[in-house]
Structures are given as structure tokens and as C-alpha cells.
Amino acid sequence: MNFKGKDIISIKDFSKKEIDYILEYAKKMVPYAKGEKYTDALKGKILSSLFFEPSTRTRLSFESSMNRLGGRSIGFADPSATSQKKGESLADTIRMADAYSDIIVIRHPQEGAARLAAEFSEAPVLNAGDGAGHHPTQCLLDLFTIFTEKKHIGKNNIVLLGDLKYGRTVHSLAYALALYGAELTFVSPASLKMPKEVVEECNELGIEPIQTSILDKAVKDADVLYVTRIQKERFPDAEEYNKVVGSYKIDNKLLSTTKQKLIIMHPLPRVTEIDPEVDYTNHALYFKQAFNGIPVRMALLSLVSGGLL
Amino acid sequence: MKKELKIPRIKNGTVIDHITAGNAIKVLHILGIPKTSTFVVSVAMNVKSRMGKKDIVKVENREIDPKEVDKIALIAPKATINIIRDYEVAEKYLVKLPDEIIGIVSCSNPTCVSNSREPVKSRFKVICKDPLRIICYYCEREPEDISERII
Ligand SMILES: Nc1ncnc2c1ncn2[C@@H]1O[C@H](COP(=O)(O)OP(=O)(O)OP(=O)(O)O)[C@@H](O)[C@H]1O
Ligand SMILES: [Mg+2]
Ligand SMILES: [Zn+2]
Numbered sequence: 001m002n003f004k005g006k007d008i009i010s011i012k013d014f015s016k017k018e019i020d021y022i023l024e025y026a027k028k029m030v031p032y033a034k035g036e037k038y039t040d041a042l043k044g045k046i047l048s049s050l051f052f053e054p055s056t057r058t059r060l061s062f063e064s065s066m067n068r069l070g071g072r073s074i075g076f077a078d079p080s081a082t083s084q085k086k087g088e089s090l091a092d093t094i095r096m097a098d099a100y101s102d103i104i105v106i107r108h109p110q111e112g113a114a115r116l117a118a119e120f121s122e123a124p125v126l127n128a129g130d131g132a133g134h135h136p137t138q139c140l141l142d143l144f145t146i147f148t149e150k151k152h153i154g155k156n157n158i159v160l161l162g163d164l165k166y167g168r169t170v171h172s173l174a175y176a177l178a179l180y181g182a183e184l185t186f187v188s189p190a191s192l193k194m195p196k197e198v199v200e201e202c203n204e205l206g207i208e209p210i211q212t213s214i215l216d217k218a219v220k221d222a223d224v225l226y227v228t229r230i231q232k233e234r235f236p237d238a239e240e241y242n243k244v245v246g247s248y249k250i251d252n253k254l255l256s257t258t259k260q261k262l263i264i265m266h267p268l269p270r271v272t273e274i275d276p277e278v279d280y281t282n283h284a285l286y287f288k289q290a291f292n293g294i295p296v297r298m299a300l301l302s303l304v305s306g307g308l309l
Numbered sequence: 310m311k312k313e314l315k316i317p318r319i320k321n322g323t324v325i326d327h328i329t330a331g332n333a334i335k336v337l338h339i340l341g342i343p344k345t346s347t348f349v350v351s352v353a354m355n356v357k358s359r360m361g362k363k364d365i366v367k368v369e370n371r372e373i374d375p376k377e378v379d380k381i382a383l384i385a386p387k388a389t390i391n392i393i394r395d396y397e398v399a400e401k402y403l404v405k406l407p408d409e410i411i412g413i414v415s416c417s418n419p420t421c422v423s424n425s426r427e428p429v430k431s432r433f434k435v436i437c438k439d440p441l442r443i444i445c446y447y448c449e450r451e452p453e454d455i456s457e458r459i460i
Contacts, residue, residue: 010449091428112422112447116429131420133448 003303007118007125010134011172016179022140022299023147028309029295029302032068042071042307048097049075051128052084052108057268057290058128058137062105065297069307074101094120103305106130124304132168138267139172141296143180145289146224149263154181159218161187161248162228162273164194169267170228171198174209178202184209185218189244192234215248219258225250227266227273251275255283265289316351322369324391324398325381330355332384333364335456339380342368360387380413382406384456386441406438409446415460416445417452431460 001021031037047066066073098121107128114127129135186194235241266286333352349369355362382404392400412430423431432446444451
């Protein structure tokens with residue numbers, strides 16, 4: 001399989017075979033990601049890291065990944081310091097970055113920005129989030145986490161919890177999990193249900209997700225519980241918000257009713273949805289999941305630039 | 310005369326036939342008529358035909374360019390374009406929806422990158438021809454009222 005020069009814009013651009021290949025390759029990156037082994041696979045290569053919107057985790061992990069591969073990164077984390085502020089088009093900024101570097105990673109507040117960037121760049125473009133659109137590297141690291149913990153992705157009973165309406169990560173994740181044939185349950189307050197189109201996509205892949213607002217029952221037979229943050233702004237009043245947040249709180253009491261091997265994931269940052277007492281249990285996978293951003297992004301940088309291990 | 314014509318015969322020009330009943334005015338708008346043209350145009354609406362009702366537009370002395378034909382397909386998928394020369398139908402095209410619709414419909418998503426000042430045309434993929442459904446190449450949203458979003 002050859003990914004050299006390929007853009008990574010949406011998880012939907014990839015077949016299951018291609019995703020499998022990326023995940024297997026990411027596994028090989030783990031010792032390098034941990035600093036146990038060293039590589040110069042991307043020596044002399046430059047990554048443009050263009051963050052038109054703030055992000056800590058994604059940006060740091062991309063830049064760290066590039067460094068771990070022996071490459072370097074340039075770019076900005078604050079668009080107010082760039083010529084975009086002077087009215088330069090995104091297309092022109094991308095043409096520059098293309099001239100100055102070998103790979104471009106972009107986070108932008110407008111949907112479709114990464115797709116547009118790819119049109120103006122010879123260098124491969126990696127989408128690090130385009131508004132309410134896609135965030136494929138997050139999706140891949142989530143899949144990688146399930147894959148490495150459970151040895152396979154399908155054949156799991158997976159619960160997606162929280163803001164399923166606006167949460168951008170859960171839409172592509174639901175699609176990808178359905179692609180692998182996982183059993184899905186969507187738990188959310190009625191006002192933050194999974195969009196109809198996402199449910200239909202799952203149906204087209206032969207998966208009939210269960211939709212409910214009650215967590216306790218859904219989590220009983222779950223192998224994976226994927227928790228997302230519910231934002232206060234989504235609710236008309238504080239009382240309603242507190243009620244929902246209270247009923248979806250993950251703590252040791254709830255975990256005493258679940259499978260021993262249930263893993264809990266969260267794209268982070270978390271606020272109050274997972275009690276810190278859970279951090280010390282074997283269920284807590286969210287910190288490892290955040291680390292997994294490194295081997296997965298290393299794998300992608302290596303594959304698209306052709307600087308292989 | 311073999312057939313009865315609702316509108317007088319024209320010597321040269323274009324007849325757009327089999328327009329979805331009620332959409333003749335939108336077809337005129339897409340063609341930039343009457344604003345940017347001084348051609349004589351006649352319109353017949355709700356004309357009875359084999360397949361129920363239809364609208365017909367006749368433009369004198371103007372041969373419609375196939376590029377405009379694509380646009381018409383968005384609102385009148387069954388329309389035919391008949392080029393009339395010396396009173397006879399010299400050419401006939403069936404309007405055909407292209408797989409991609411470029412620069413014709415604007416995206417309904419205000420935060421879509423195609424709606425900002427970027428040097429790109431709007432671009433949609435046709436995901437279903439009947440009933441017509443399109444999605445934005447950039448933001449992947451599906452505009453609801455396509456005929457209202459024609460640029
Ligand atoms: N000289 C003309 N002036 C005005 N209208 C014309 C002229 N010649 C043909 N038409 C109209 O153009 C359309 C197409 O003409 P044509 O003779 O191809 O009819 P048809 O055989 O019914 O075709 P179709 O199967 O496309 O309906 C008809 O609506 C006809 O009335
Ligand atoms: Mg006829
Ligand atoms: Zn759009």
C-alpha cells in the first residue's frame with residue numbers, strides 16, 4: 001500500500017484495508033513514540049503546522065511526532081500573528097506553506113478548509129480539524145486505542161456517550177466503528193442525539209445502533225465506553241444542564257455494575273464527566289488514548305512523506 | 310401545420326420544452342432573462358402534455374449554450390433544449406445533470422470555506438438524481454432548497 005503524497009482529510013476517504021494498514025504501522029511506531037528507540041526516517045523534512053484555531057493536544061502531538069521522526073516543524077498556533085489577519089486568503093497561505101515545507105497540517109474554523117488546502121498544495125495535507133467537519137487523526141487514534149487494547153475493533157459492544165449532536169469526533173468515529181461491524185449504543189440527552197445522517201450511515205453499513213438517554217442499562221454489557229463533554233451552552237438553563245451532567249457521571253459506583261474489562265475513553269479535555277477516582281482503575285484508558293496520538297500521527301507523517309521506518 | 314402551437318412559431322432561436330410545470334420563471338432567471346437580454350421571449354405555463362402539465366419557454370434569435378443547459382437540469386430535469394433554425398428543430402438536447410455542479414449553487418452552510426473569500430467556485434456532488442440531492446464538496450452538507458440557492 002502506498003500513501004506517499006496522500007492527503008488525510010476525512011476518515012471516509014479510506015477503506016477498511018487502508019485503515020488496518022495505518023493501525024498496524026502505528027503499532028511499530030510505539031517504541032519510537034516512547035523514546036525507547038530512535039529514528040531519522042524524516043531527517044531533513046519540514047512540517048508546516050498551521051493552527052488557525054487554538055489547540056494544545058493536537059498541535060503538540062503533531063509537532064512532537066515530527067520531532068520523534070527526526071524532522072522539524074514550523075508554523076503558528078495563533079492566527080492573529082499571521083497575514084490572514086491582513087486579509088490573505090487561505091489558498092495563498094497554503095501556497096506559501098507548500099513552498100516552505102514537505103507536509104502541511106492544518107486546523108481551521110471553517111468546514112472544508114482542509115479539502116480546500118489540499119487543492120492548493122502539492123505537499124500532502126493532514127486535517128487536524130475543520131470547524132464542525134472532520135478530525136481524522138483523532139478518529140484513527142481512537143480506533144488504534146480500541147485495536148491495541150481489545151486486539152480487534154469489530155465484535156465489541158461500544159457505547160458513545162454525551163453530546164452526540166455537536167461533538168465532531170463522535171460522528172466519524174460512529175461511522176468508522178460501523179465500518180468494522182461493532183455493536184453500537186448511542187447515549188445522550190434527547191436534545192443532543194446523534195444526527196439522523198450518521199445513524200443512516202451506520203445502517204448502510206449494516207449496523208443498527210441502539211439510541212437511548214439512559215446510561216446505566218446501556219453500559220452493562222459494554223466493552224468500550226466513549227465519553228464526550230457536554231457543553232453548558234447547549235442547554236437553555238443551568239438546572240437542565242446539571243440534571244443531565246449528574247445522570248451521566250462516570251464514577252466507581254457505576255463501574256461496579258459493568259464488565260471488568262470495560263475500557264473508558266475520552267478525547268479530552270474532560271471537565272466533570274469522569275470522576276478522578278476512576279483514573280486509578282484499570283478502566284481508565286483516556287491518558288493512554290492521548291499518548292496514542294503520537295504513534296498514530298508518526299505513522300501518518302511517515303506514510304504520506306514516504307520517509308518510512 | 311401538423312401540431313397546434315400554443316405560441317406562434319419562431320424562425321430562429323431556442324425552445325425549452327418539458328420544463329417542470331411552474332418552473333418556467335426560474336429557468337428564465339437562470340438564463341438571465343429578461344435582465345441581461347433584449348431577446349423576445351414567450352412563456353407558456355401549465356401546458357397539457359402526454360406526461361401531465363409542463364411549461365415551455367421560447368427565446369427568439371438566441372441559441373442557448375450547453376453550459377446553461379446544466380443549470381436548467383437542477384430545476385427542470387426533464388427539459389429539452391430545441392435549437393430552431395429556419396422554423397425547424399435543428400438540434401435537440403436532453404438536459405443532463407452532471408455528476409458535479411460547479412459554480413451554480415451556493416452552499417447553505419455559512420461557515421463553509423466555499424462561502425469565504427477564497428479563489429474557488431462552489432462545488433457539489435450529485436448523490437441522487439431523482440429526487441435530486443447534492444452535497445457540498447467542501448463541507449459535505451446537503452442544501453435543502455436547491456432552487457433557492459442558484460447563484
Ligand atoms: N418553429 C418553431 N417555433 C416555435 N416552437 C417550435 C418550433 N418548432 C418546434 N417547436 C416546439 O419545440 C418543441 C420540440 O419540437 P419537436 O417537433 O421536436 O416536438 P416533439 O416531436 O414533440 O419533441 P419532444 O419529444 O421533445 O416533445 C415543441 O414544443 C414544439 O412545439
Ligand atoms: Mg412534444
Ligand atoms: Zn459547503
